[in-house]
Amino acid sequence: xxxxxxIDTKKCVGCSDCVVACQTENNVPIGYCRDWVVEVTDGTYxxxxxxxxxxxxxxxxxxxxxxxxxxxxxxxxxxGVVLVTPHKCIGCGACxxxxxxxxRYSHPDGYVDKCTFCIHRIRKGEQxxxxxxxxxxxxxxxxxxxxxSAVSKVLKKRKxxxxxxxxxxxxxxxxxx
Amino acid sequence: xxxxxxxxGRMNPHIDPHLEIWHWHIPLYLFLGGLAAxxxxxxxxxxxxxxxxxxxxxxxxxxxxxxFLLVIGLGALFLDLRHKLYFWQLYTTIKLQSPxxxxxxxxxxxxxxxxxxxxxxxxxxxxxWKWKFGFLEELEKFFVQQKQVLAWIMVxxxxxxxxxxxxxFSAFNARxxxxxxILGPLFLTSGLSAGAAVIILFSRTHxxxxxxAKIDVMLIGIELFLIVxxxxxxxxxxxxxxxAANLFLGGPYTAPFWGFVVVMGxxxxxxxxxxxxxxxxxxxxxxxxxxxxxxxxxxxxxAYAGQMSRWLY
Numbered sequence: 001x002x003x004x005x006x007i008d009t010k011k012c013v014g015c016s017d018c019v020v021a022c023q024t025e026n027n028v029p030i031g032y033c034r035d036w037v038v039e040v041t042d043g044t045y046x047x048x049x050x051x052x053x054x055x056x057x058x059x060x061x062x063x064x065x066x067x068x069x070x071x072x073x074x075x076x077x078x079x080g081v082v083l084v085t086p087h088k089c090i091g092c093g094a095c096x097x098x099x100x101x102x103x104r105y106s107h108p109d110g111y112v113d114k115c116t117f118c119i120h121r122i123r124k125g126e127q128x129x130x131x132x133x134x135x136x137x138x139x140x141x142x143x144x145x146x147x148x149s150a151v152s153k154v155l156k157k158r159k160x161x162x163x164x165x166x167x168x169x170x171x172x173x174x175x176x177x
Numbered sequence: 178x179x180x181x182x183x184x185x186g187r188m189n190p191h192i193d194p195h196l197e198i199w200h201w202h203i204p205l206y207l208f209l210g211g212l213a214a215x216x217x218x219x220x221x222x223x224x225x226x227x228x229x230x231x232x233x234x235x236x237x238x239x240x241x242x243x244x245f246l247l248v249i250g251l252g253a254l255f256l257d258l259r260h261k262l263y264f265w266q267l268y269t270t271i272k273l274q275s276p277x278x279x280x281x282x283x284x285x286x287x288x289x290x291x292x293x294x295x296x297x298x299x300x301x302x303x304x305x306w307k308w309k310f311g312f313l314e315e316l317e318k319f320f321v322q323q324k325q326v327l328a329w330i331m332v333x334x335x336x337x338x339x340x341x342x343x344x345x346f347s348a349f350n351a352r353x354x355x356x357x358x359i360l361g362p363l364f365l366t367s368g369l370s371a372g373a374a375v376i377i378l379f380s381r382t383h384x385x386x387x388x389x390a391k392i393d394v395m396l397i398g399i400e401l402f403l404i405v406x407x408x409x410x411x412x413x414x415x416x417x418x419x420x421a422a423n424l425f426l427g428g429p430y431t432a433p434f435w436g437f438v439v440v441m442g443x444x445x446x447x448x449x450x451x452x453x454x455x456x457x458x459x460x461x462x463x464x465x466x467x468x469x470x471x472x473x474x475x476x477x478x479x480a481y482a483g484q485m486s487r488w489l490y
Contacts, residue, residue, distance in 0.1 A: 030191070032189050033186070038184065038185045038490070039183070040182070040184075041181070041182040041183075042182075044180070055187075064350060068276070068277065068280060068348060070277035071266040071278075086260075090260050090266055090429075092259075093256070097194070098348075102189075102487075104192075104195065105190070106198065110259040110260035110261070164489060167350060
């Protein structure tokens with residue numbers, strides 16, 4: 001089993017519903033976010049292209065955060081989901097510094113926090129909150145090992161990229177382009 | 178003109194607009210840890226070589242300050258933790274891939290060792306010192322007998338401690354400036370140089386001072402060589418590492434790095450120590466303070482500049 005997410009940059013309108021849904025579902029402290037929207041405008045005026053991406057932890061296969069954690073608080077869960085165990089985290093900040101995506105933050109309660117792929121929802125057979133609320137249905141979630149999952153199907157059909165694969169992290173959030 | 182404009186909706190405290198997760202605690206600790214490693218390395222080395230009498234400053238006197246350095250350093254590390262009450266989790270596991278885990282366990286070994294070493298040499302400073310309890314006298318006798326063993330452990334642990342202060346940074350490929358294996362040897366050399374400088378302060382014989390000044394000049398030479406290599410490596414690497422190097426080659430850290438670290442902290446003390454070796458009269462405190470200042474600034478600048486270097490936006 002390998003959980004992954006695919007996000008369609010051609011459909012995303014940058015409404016930030018995913019951000020709000022995540023904050024509500026996961027009780028993210030005010031002023032923080034586990035996912036966020038990035039808008040990249042590229043080109044020479046007036047020939048401009050815009051790409052909108054909803055970004056989050058990439059739940060990498062080769063996670064620098066898991067590697068550098070001195071206590072084992074950062075670890076892999078089923079399906080390759082990268083999680084933090086709050087009562088094992090000492091708040092040293094090593095994993096925050098180690099993430100090339102800057103997907104982690106220090107929770108006001110002291111431990112490190114990040115996207116969990118809504119593992120509590122997946123275990124109940126539901127979709128992650130961000131995927132569930134997306135009004136343009138631009139996000140696909142599922143098991144890469146299952147050829148019939150939404151994410152496997154869309155990755156077969158479409159061209160995609162990952163963010164900074166050259167960092168060697170083997171990320172598992174795919175952007176359809 | 179082709180342009181790229183990136184707008185991000187993320188504004189997490191200490192993460193955006195650029196990483197600021199580590200403040201003064203970490204570089205201060207890295208400086209104190211490196212300095213402690215330097216002093217203990219020379220103390221152990223001269224004991225093993227059987228030159229305790231000739232190098233009494235290195236073996237018996239300077240190591241007395243090491244427990245203080247390490248305790249202050251550990252205090253700074255503790256203050257840096259944001260989930261402080263769980264710090265003991267460090268000692269429930271050994272993570273071979275995590276430099277921080279290595280460091281925590283090394284400190285667990287070298288801190289008590291530094292206390293023992295300082296205790297068996299306390300009569301250097303208090304000749305009439307008496308332990309209050311009999312068992313402490315016995316313990317002291319035991320450790321004095323085992324001094325060679327202690328010295329060996331100390332040399333090995335101090336090299337690990339010195340090099341780990343650099344590897345702590347270089348293991349992070351997310352921060353291109355830190356992601357160079359030169360940092361380990363560079364911080365080790367800088368720690369040894371700072372250690373040698375402090376020993377010069379504690380030394381009472383001309384011979385010892387001259388020997389350590391020679392070693393220090395040599396170490397500074399190695400540091401300069403490593404710094405040049407670090408930048409050569411960056412400039413021949415990927416765009417993110419070229420950008421990282423440019424923080425020091427025209428960017429905001431240019432003046433502090435070349436001015437404070439290289440000129441004031443390395444070239445100037447090296448010249449002063451060289452002149453001293455040529456029989457010029459120079460107050461010994463000046464090069465020592467400059468070396469310590471350079472060593473501290475090196476860690477502060479690398480720590481802060483590293484957090485500014487990034488991959489994405």
